[in-house]
Amino acid sequence: MKTIYLDNNATTQVAPPVLEAMLPYFSQLYGNPSSMHSFGGQVGRSLRQAREQVAALIGASADEIIFTSCGTESDNAAIRSALHAYPDKRHIVTSRVEHPAVRSLVSHLAVQGYRVTEIPVDNLGRLDMDRYRVSLTPDTAIVSLMWANNETGVLFPVEEAAEIAENRGILFHTDAVQAVGKIPINMGKTSIDMLSLSGHKLHAAKGVGALYVRKGTKFSPFLIGGHQEKGRRGGTENTSGIVGLGKACELAAQNMQPENTKVKQLRDKLENGLLKSIPNSRVNGDRSWRLPNTTSISFEFVEGEAILLLLDEFHICASSGSACTSGSLQPSHVLRAMGVPFTMAHGSIRFSLSIYNTEDEIDFVLDKVPGVIEKLRGLSPYWNVDKMVCS
Numbered sequence: 001m002k003t004i005y006l007d008n009n010a011t012t013q014v015a016p017p018v019l020e021a022m023l024p025y026f027s028q029l030y031g032n033p034s035s036m037h038s039f040g041g042q043v044g045r046s047l048r049q050a051r052e053q054v055a056a057l058i059g060a061s062a063d064e065i066i067f068t069s070c071g072t073e074s075d076n077a078a079i080r081s082a083l084h085a086y087p088d089k090r091h092i093v094t095s096r097v098e099h100p101a102v103r104s105l106v107s108h109l110a111v112q113g114y115r116v117t118e119i120p121v122d123n124l125g126r127l128d129m130d131r132y133r134v135s136l137t138p139d140t141a142i143v144s145l146m147w148a149n150n151e152t153g154v155l156f157p158v159e160e161a162a163e164i165a166e167n168r169g170i171l172f173h174t175d176a177v178q179a180v181g182k183i184p185i186n187m188g189k190t191s192i193d194m195l196s197l198s199g200h201k202l203h204a205a206k207g208v209g210a211l212y213v214r215k216g217t218k219f220s221p222f223l224i225g226g227h228q229e230k231g232r233r234g235g236t237e238n239t240s241g242i243v244g245l246g247k248a249c250e251l252a253a254q255n256m257q258p259e260n261t262k263v264k265q266l267r268d269k270l271e272n273g274l275l276k277s278i279p280n281s282r283v284n285g286d287r288s289w290r291l292p293n294t295t296s297i298s299f300e301f302v303e304g305e306a307i308l309l310l311l312d313e314f315h316i317c318a319s320s321g322s323a324c325t326s327g328s329l330q331p332s333h334v335l336r337a338m339g340v341p342f343t344m345a346h347g348s349i350r351f352s353l354s355i356y357n358t359e360d361e362i363d364f365v366l367d368k369v370p371g372v373i374e375k376l377r378g379l380s381p382y383w384n385v386d387k388m389v390c391s
């Protein structure tokens with residue numbers, strides 16, 4: 001049975017042209033880009049081209065791009081650099097719904113004595129801008145807010161938030177790992193100082209990412225070693241991964257608009273179809289301002305993990321908004337921050353699409369999911385009690 005992959009916010013398929021671009025760097029073109037000889041030098045030139053391709057996708061210039069190993073490294077490098085640049089400032093502002101790449105880091109920094117403010121969101125996952133404004137103080141070293149939420153797809157107004165931070169002289173970082181390649185970004189028109197992206201979320205390979213650092217921003221390296229990346233990130237570059245990331249960015253820049261239209265149409269068909277055919281279901285997050293490929297849907301009175309297991313029997317891949325911790329199912333911090341009721345949050349499933357999904361796949365999913373939910377609800381004492389009360 002064919003796999004129907006609707007988990008593209010977890011990772012994406014490497015695009016065939018990306019793989020093709022990468023392959024020579026595993027065989028003929030294995031030189032070290034820092035070498036003095038021309039064999040290494042030609043790889044150095046390929047990295048330069050990739051840097052330009054990444055920069056072009058986000059409206060930056062090539063020397064503002066530092067290659068890293070992943071989105072997590074980019075996030076860590078940005079936040080730690082800001083704290084290093086402003087050692088007297090001990091306050092970090094972030095949100096309650098960040099990815100663990102930021103959230104776990106700031107918790108760790110809190111233990112080391114930094115003060116962390118996590119801005120709340122409303123029940124649609126939208127950032128509380130009033131709370132954000134009053135959270136900024138002369139002691140704030142950095143603001144780190146995600147551009148797009150990985151679970152709900154909801155977008156934060158990071159450009160507006162960055163402008164507010166700039167007016168107060170505070171550095172602004174955005175985790176744009178889910179946004180880059182999915183929505184237009186032009187760093188030339190924002191006040192954002194640093195931006196993280198990750199290759200495997202936009203049809204490049206795993207193990208490669210980038211950090212945009214605006215020209216003139218004080219920056220100190222996270223990985224200290226050789227003088228690769230102009231001394232901003234030690235370590236021999238992942239040359240094949242970087243060349244692939246460049247190609248993926250070039251493709252995203254060329255195809256974003258038509259691809260988004262198609263992906264959004266499939267996402268909306270899936271979402272509307274499920275809401276229509278399954279009672280007591282609802283979308284989590286602001287449907288009007290989110291990524292075109294993502295929908296988080298809650299099916300009341302069922303466990304998300306159980307839904308995933310039954311979907312897996314049909315080779316349908318998605319992910320749930322709950323996580324099994326020490327034997328008990330906890331709804332995700334994102335859904336909790338949005339105040340999604342427990343009976344809904346437990347049964348939440350994230351479907352995230354890509355350009356490789358087809359209408360036939362969506363029809364198949366629309367055919368299978370209602371039966372899965374009905375079967376599980378038949379086993380749920382809460383659903384049956386609820387029905388008895390209602391009837």
Ligand code: PLP
Pocket residue numbers: 009010069070071072073099101146148149150175177178198199200209
């Ligand atoms: N930030 C966000 C919003 C993400 O969704 C992810 C990955 O899911 C990351 C950061 C981490 O990226 P990576 O897997 O490249 O470390």
